[in-house]
């Protein structure tokens with residue numbers, strides 16, 4: 001019997017796996033994420049998803065799921081904001097424009113590893129400085145790539161989205177379910 005392990009401390013990823021009906025154990029990776037500046041966004045999210053997996057030890061019957069999400073504007077990766085100024089800069093750059101959200105996923109067993117990424121385009125309405133400051137006040141920005149959460153008050157900035165909504169939240173759920181099935185993991 002195969003067992004699913006979620007290698008993530010993200011409460012969103014945990015909620016999404018529950019939504020898909022899985023029984024699983026959470027075993028977060030303690031590895032410090034270091035972004036390789038020379039990598040393209042798709043390479044970066046795959047690298048980080050793999051990197052998180054490599055810091056977690058696995059038993060024979062376990063299937064490990066790790067992932068990483070970044071926001072990209074003008075080919076530049078916007079990760080989690082370090083401070084208020086960076087959060088403000090991120091939101092100003094996203095205002096009134098379309099950006100890309102990349103989520104890389106890595107599924108590992110002791111024998112094999114499979115990885116893929118999902119790309120979603122998100123278009124923001126133009127934002128005023130007051131809207132940006134009020135949003136930062138909510139505290140929602142801090143643990144999110146690009147300084148917003150589409151599943152929270154950040155939803156009020158979104159004019160349109162092309163791609164997988166759940167991938168923006170942190171895990172491309174429908175694709176993940178299909179891939180996990182090939183590893184013998186099914187939800188209920």
Ligand SMILES: Cc1cn([C@H]2C[C@H](O)[C@@H](COP(=O)(O)OP(=O)(O)OP(=O)(O)O)O2)c(=O)[nH]c1=O
Nearest residue numbers: 008009010068069144145148149150168169170
């Ligand atoms: C753009 C966007 C990102 N995010 C989140 C998803 C990710 O959790 C986070 C990006 O950081 P990640 O490094 O992908 O994930 P994490 O540090 O939260 O968790 P772990 O590494 O343990 O798996 O930003 C949202 O929740 N909503 C959004 O709209």
